[in-house]
Amino acid sequence: MDALDHFTIPVSGLRMGHHTFNFSVQSEFFSHFEGSPLKRGDLAVLLDFDKRSDMWELHFHIRGQVSTQCDRCLEEFSLPMEIEEQLLVKFAEEEWEDDTVVYVLAGTPRLNVARFIYEFINLAVPMVKTHSNAGALCNPEMLKFLRSREEAERDENPESQSSVWDALKGFKFDN
Ligand SMILES: [Zn+2]
Structure with missing residues (x-):
């Protein structure tokens, strides 16, 4: 069944x-x-x-x-x-x-x-x-933890935020 x-x-x-x-x-x-x-x-x-x-x-x-x-x-x-x-x-x-x-x-x-x-x-x-x-x-401890992890990631890799714009800029200049 x-x-x-x-x-x-x-x-x-x-x-x-x-x-x-x-x-x-x-x-x-x-x-x-x-x-x-x-x-x-x-x-x-x-x-x-x-x-x-x-x-x-x-x-x-x-x-x-x-x-x-x-x-x-x-x-x-x-x-x-x-x-x-x-x-x-x-x-x-x-x-x-x-x-x-x-x-x-x-x-x-x-x-x-x-x-x-x-x-x-x-x-x-x-x-x-x-x-x-x-x-x-929301769980405030969890939010605090997620925020600190986000910040840590940004500090470790500061270029990640602007990489798309850098790529676009490069494209423009090459032309
Ligand atoms: Zn939540």
Whole structure:
């Protein structure tokens, strides 16, 4: 049995209309996705599944936190998340998907939603994530350490800052 099997909606057995599903996403969940940038988390997923004859409409409410590295002080911190996402599933001769619609073969009996939940969580992580996203403060010792290391690097190699400009200057003069 696939470890993510319990994220499968048994659509063919459902009557038409709305159905509610609850899922729990724990750290183990992320290990099933190769190269996942997220490794740890604890989130609750509430899925409203609307089965209609012409399409399925899925509404996800995902709430919890993931562990991620602060881009400023490099320390691991807990990033709170509250995600609302919608997904439309329509029927086609071939399986494919675009930005807003997933197409499955007509008569498809089941739909596993683990991958969609995984993608929604990853999309919700900001490009630059710092402790301030969690309403917390960076580790001051870590900031001090990083700053001193930066300064030390500059002292050791003072030309590194201007090398690009020097190269450009050289280029100009050669012409
Ligand atoms: Zn920080």
